Amino acid sequence: MIRLSPDTLDRLPADVGRPAYERAAIRTGVVHLGIGAFHRAHQADVFDRALEAGDPRWGILGVSLRSPGVRDQLAPQGGLYALSVRDGSEERVRIIGAVTGLEVGPEDPAALVERLAHPDVHLVTLTVTEKGYRLDPASGALLSEAPDVTADLADPDRPRTAPGVLAAGLRLRHQRGLPPLTVISCDNLPHNGARVRDATLAFARAADPATADWIEANCAFPQTMVDRIVPATTPADVDAMEARLGLRDEGMVKTEPFLQWVIEDRFAGARPDFEALGVRITASVAPWEDAKLRLLNGAHSALAYLGGLAGIAFVHQAVADPAWARYVTGLWDEAETTLTPPPELDVAAYRRDLFARFANASLNHRTHQIAMDGSQKLPQRLVATAAARVEQGLPLAHLALAIAGWMRWQGGQDDAGQSFGVDDPLAATTRRLLDAAGPDAEARARALLSLTAVFPPSLTADPAFRAPVIAAYRQLCHSGARAAVEALVTP
Ligand code: NAI
Numbered sequence: 001m002i003r004l005s006p007d008t009l010d011r012l013p014a015d016v017g018r019p020a021y022e023r024a025a026i027r028t029g030v031v032h033l034g035i036g037a038f039h040r041a042h043q044a045d046v047f048d049r050a051l052e053a054g055d056p057r058w059g060i061l062g063v064s065l066r067s068p069g070v071r072d073q074l075a076p077q078g079g080l081y082a083l084s085v086r087d088g089s090e091e092r093v094r095i096i097g098a099v100t101g102l103e104v105g106p107e108d109p110a111a112l113v114e115r116l117a118h119p120d121v122h123l124v125t126l127t128v129t130e131k132g133y134r135l136d137p138a139s140g141a142l143l144s145e146a147p148d149v150t151a152d153l154a155d156p157d158r159p160r161t162a163p164g165v166l167a168a169g170l171r172l173r174h175q176r177g178l179p180p181l182t183v184i185s186c187d188n189l190p191h192n193g194a195r196v197r198d199a200t201l202a203f204a205r206a207a208d209p210a211t212a213d214w215i216e217a218n219c220a221f222p223q224t225m226v227d228r229i230v231p232a233t234t235p236a237d238v239d240a241m242e243a244r245l246g247l248r249d250e251g252m253v254k255t256e257p258f259l260q261w262v263i264e265d266r267f268a269g270a271r272p273d274f275e276a277l278g279v280r281i282t283a284s285v286a287p288w289e290d291a292k293l294r295l296l297n298g299a300h301s302a303l304a305y306l307g308g309l310a311g312i313a314f315v316h317q318a319v320a321d322p323a324w325a326r327y328v329t330g331l332w333d334e335a336e337t338t339l340t341p342p343p344e345l346d347v348a349a350y351r352r353d354l355f356a357r358f359a360n361a362s363l364n365h366r367t368h369q370i371a372m373d374g375s376q377k378l379p380q381r382l383v384a385t386a387a388a389r390v391e392q393g394l395p396l397a398h399l400a401l402a403i404a405g406w407m408r409w410q411g412g413q414d415d416a417g418q419s420f421g422v423d424d425p426l427a428a429t430t431r432r433l434l435d436a437a438g439p440d441a442e443a444r445a446r447a448l449l450s451l452t453a454v455f456p457p458s459l460t461a462d463p464a465f466r467a468p469v470i471a472a473y474r475q476l477c478h479s480g481a482r483a484a485v486e487a488l489v490t491p
């Protein structure tokens with residue numbers, strides 16, 4: 001089958017959107033670390049529209065710091081790929097042309113550092129997942145003992161971690177007298193700007209304190225809130241896209257119409273006219289971030305663990321069931337009291353829209369995908385919310401059940417006895433804790449609650465948190481997730 005590429009663009013059906021700008025004239029103003037599905041459906045959509053609007057500075061160098069998969073999909077296509085936007089009844093397809101180049105960091109770390117030191121580059125964006133920052137999820141402290149971190153600290157010119165790459169690239173810019181960069185973390189990490197800044201500075205300071213001072217004084221690390229549901233592409237999606245396009249596209253991504261990006265107004269130099277592209281630039285991102293992490297992501301993780309344990313494959317299937325829908329409502333009622341939403345955010349309308357987004361049956365967002373890396377996600381999505389409820393002296397039964405769902409998930413077996421792999425950087429640790437605790441539910445729950453990377457000790461010591469979580473865990477072991485959800489939502 002013929003591949004999508006710059007040479008085959010003119011074969012596309014008339015209703016497929018395509019770059020209307022001169023691709024040869026694009027300059028590469030953005031280096032993106034972690035070119036997974038989300039970047040291709042979110043930030044690249046925005047930069048592509050900046051190019052459409054006539055500003056040629058915002059081409060993207062797409063970097064993977066791990067596997068060559070996306071480079072191998074996109075390089076033969078000249079960086080082109082289809083963005084499939086599905087609202088539940090129809091699909092709109094647009095070819096994105098913003099990706100000007102692809103690199104796989106580990107293949108040539110020094111070459112990647114060099115790319116960051118190009119004068120055309122103004123922005124670095126990142127989607128390297130929560131664990132890619134090499135920080136302890138609960139405290140945000142650098143994982144200074146992790147082998148990849150110690151390797152980058154020992155050999156800072158050939159970095160492999162995201163913060164190591166940033167520190168090396170900025171060091172080279174400083175040495176060459178080039179302007180500073182704006183670094184925008186687009187991961188669902190709390191205080192993502194401060195976290196990526198702290199991680200970068202830790203690496204920079206170890207290699208060269210003068211560079212660290214320059215970064216601190218000149219580079220910008222704005223906080224961001226990013227939102228667009230982008231499930232992993234499946235082989236069936238790729239085949240269906242081939243039928244739609246009449247061309248093979250190995251790099252396509254699928255998403256919903258909704259796109260939100262809020263960026264703190266803190267830039268070191270040039271940037272696109274973000275406001276004209278629908279991006280909100282604001283002095284304070286934290287209230288947006290808390291609302292998104294605690295409502296959207298909190299419910300996502302709850303449905304992932306509890307739904308996954310109950311054998312529910314997709315998010316839209318869970319919320320189609322009235323009991324699970326009531327559970328989500330109850331969870332949001334608990335989370336909502338912990339928020340101080342920005343005046344522009346109508347929480348009731350946001351919750352209504354969010355429910356409709358979860359119900360979008362054309363996305364097939366797998367519960368098992370969302371369940372990944374739970375130890376990195378739980379603190380900001382559910383544990384901080386529960387801590388705020390405890391502080392308010394309010395009950396937290398729905399949050400406790402979701403947290404217990406994650407704990408039960410670490411056992412690697414669903415309620416029907418089906419085994420699955422626990423995909424989490426702390427999976428070996430939680431396995432060890434569970435094995436040492438033995439079969440007793442309370443002992444297992446206590447063992448997992450001792451994990452300080454996820455649960456602050458001051459919180460687990462508080463019976464207002466500990467008791468409902470342990471009770472929910474016992475119930476999950478005894479009667480399964482579906483029965484636990486039904487019992488909670490039945491008056
Ligand atoms: P993906 O699996 O398609 O891509 C993940 C990317 O992160 C890949 O490039 C991978 O190489 C890289 N990566 C993973 N571990 C890494 C590590 N330790 N160091 C460096 N790079 C690493 O996933 P997707 O959908 O692109 O999501 C990535 C992140 O984007 C999420 O973890 C989340 O923080 C954020 N995000 C995702 C949304 C979604 O709906 N998919 C929406 C909002 C944010």
Ligand code: CS2
Nearest residue numbers: 226227228229230297300370
């Ligand atoms: C999801 C998010 O995979 C997950 O953990 O909860 O990636 C979610 O799709 C996005 O945050 C939506 O913006």
